[in-house]
Amino acid sequence: MTKKIDMIVVGAGASGLMCAGTAVENGRKVLVLEKNRVAGKKLAITGKGRCNVTNNCDRDEFFFNIVRNPRFLYSSYSSFTPQDTMSFFESRGVPLKTERGNRVFPVSDKASDIVRALENYCGSENIIQKEVEDLIAEDGGVRGVLCKDGTRYFSKKVVLCTGGLSYPATGSTGKGLEIASKYGHTVITPEPSLVPLETKEVFPLQGLALKNVTVTIIKKSGKSPPRSEPGEMMFTHFGVSGPLILSASSFCESGDSISIDLKPGLDEKTLDRRICGDFAKNINKNFKNSLKDLLPLKLIPVIIEKSGISAEKKVCLITKEERLFFVRLIKNFTFEVKRKRPLSEAIITSGGVSVDEINPKTMESRILKGLYFAGEIIDVDAYTGGFNLQIAFMTGRAVGKV
Numbered sequence: 001m002t003k004k005i006d007m008i009v010v011g012a013g014a015s016g017l018m019c020a021g022t023a024v025e026n027g028r029k030v031l032v033l034e035k036n037r038v039a040g041k042k043l044a045i046t047g048k049g050r051c052n053v054t055n056n057c058d059r060d061e062f063f064f065n066i067v068r069n070p071r072f073l074y075s076s077y078s079s080f081t082p083q084d085t086m087s088f089f090e091s092r093g094v095p096l097k098t099e100r101g102n103r104v105f106p107v108s109d110k111a112s113d114i115v116r117a118l119e120n121y122c123g124s125e126n127i128i129q130k131e132v133e134d135l136i137a138e139d140g141g142v143r144g145v146l147c148k149d150g151t152r153y154f155s156k157k158v159v160l161c162t163g164g165l166s167y168p169a170t171g172s173t174g175k176g177l178e179i180a181s182k183y184g185h186t187v188i189t190p191e192p193s194l195v196p197l198e199t200k201e202v203f204p205l206q207g208l209a210l211k212n213v214t215v216t217i218i219k220k221s222g223k224s225p226p227r228s229e230p231g232e233m234m235f236t237h238f239g240v241s242g243p244l245i246l247s248a249s250s251f252c253e254s255g256d257s258i259s260i261d262l263k264p265g266l267d268e269k270t271l272d273r274r275i276c277g278d279f280a281k282n283i284n285k286n287f288k289n290s291l292k293d294l295l296p297l298k299l300i301p302v303i304i305e306k307s308g309i310s311a312e313k314k315v316c317l318i319t320k321e322e323r324l325f326f327v328r329l330i331k332n333f334t335f336e337v338k339r340k341r342p343l344s345e346a347i348i349t350s351g352g353v354s355v356d357e358i359n360p361k362t363m364e365s366r367i368l369k370g371l372y373f374a375g376e377i378i379d380v381d382a383y384t385g386g387f388n389l390q391i392a393f394m395t396g397r398a399v400g401k402v
């Protein structure tokens with residue numbers, strides 16, 4: 001079968017759907033090839049099924065949250081800001097709400113509403129279930145694609161929107177990166193980012209969520225200063241996860257230390273006074289029975305063990321030295337990172353096609369004419385908060401306009 005089309009978009013994820021829809025809106029004949037039976041499989045599970053679709057922040061804050069290659073995004077950001085993303089969805093029948101940290105969600109709390117709006121935008125009749133195997137290229141330019149079943153589609157513009165390598169069950173298995181590399185592009189080694197961390201010491205705290213804590217990452221190299229952020233985290237059967245940990249994973253590696261301040265609202269002196277008060281109330285009790293107002297129940301035996309004070313010791317016998325050590329422990333509950341969980345469990349793949357080989361205005365390859373990239377396949381990534389989808393939308397938008 002042979003077909004001529006203005007633009008072939010490979011991958012019907014966040015970036016592919018936005019790219020295709022924009023091109024259709026501009027009067028182009030577009031074909032979207034998606035290997036899954038349904039479009040937007042990853043998009044449908046984003047934000048725990050609620051889809052944190054963008055972040056309602058200003059320019060400075062947006063770029064503060066881009067971990068790798070923010071400059072590459074300056075142009076596409078100017079053409080499609082987070083506020084443009086919001087207007088885009090609201091004008092297509094998806095009312096939005098802004099939550100803590102400027103995170104934007106559909107009012108319905110349904111990621112499927114976002115998928116549906118994008119599918120309607122690009123026209124579901126333009127999406128075909130096909131797995132792309134290779135490009136067709138000649139004379140330094142792209143001519144079309146070859147599908148796994150042998151079908152060829154011809155177009156002088158092909159956009160790779162195949163995502164990274166995380167959550168491969170959603171379709172992002174790295175095929176686009178393999179194709180980009182085959183045609184001479186540098187692929188920065190894909191690494192897991194926004195991923196839970198395994199810790200050397202695994203505490204029996206599985207499922208414990210800590211809501212108001214500060215997490216500090218102390219680099220083993222000592223080269224960069226410790227980085228702290230307040231927020232939420234949780235313990236798992238292998239180590240730690242939750243929003244603070246996922247963000248920290250972007251700059252964290254094996255051997256670094258995680259230090260949790262369990263009482264960030266109190267400085268050491270105030271915390272000591274608070275503990276003295278608790279001790280006074282429980283003066284004849286065992287140490288382990290004096291901490292119920294201070295710490296979550298599950299955490300008490302773990303912290304007691306770390307403190308070196310016997311759980312059975314009478315509170316009245318605890319020395320000042322022991323108490324001050326305990327105060328410091330609560331402000332600095334520290335353990336070591338063993339490794340990141342694998343790429344398959346990462347929210348985001350860092351690495352991808354080198355930005356040096358992509359025109360930041362059009363997203364066209366500087367190596368193969370007519371080949372474009374959008375979304376996570378590019379070596380850009382961000383922290384949690386809706387920034388990664390915003391990157392997918394604005395890079396997709398940039399290509400759709402060419």
Ligand SMILES: Cc1cc2nc3c(=O)[nH]c(=O)nc-3n(C[C@H](O)[C@H](O)[C@H](O)COP(=O)(O)OP(=O)(O)OC[C@H]3O[C@@H](n4cnc5c(N)ncnc54)[C@H](O)[C@@H]3O)c2cc1C
Binds near residue numbers: 016047130348392
């Ligand atoms: C669990 C989870 C939750 C997340 N939550 C959020 C969130 O709330 N907010 C946020 O900003 N970001 C979130 N992200 C990140 C966000 O989902 C991604 O950054 C975004 O989906 C990337 O879009 P993309 O279009 O580049 O790739 P994808 O959405 O991965 O789409 C790629 C598409 O290409 C298709 N494809 C791949 N290879 C081929 C091929 N050879 N032929 C044909 N089709 C192919 C795939 O099947 C897939 O449909 C989350 C990620 C995960 C895993």
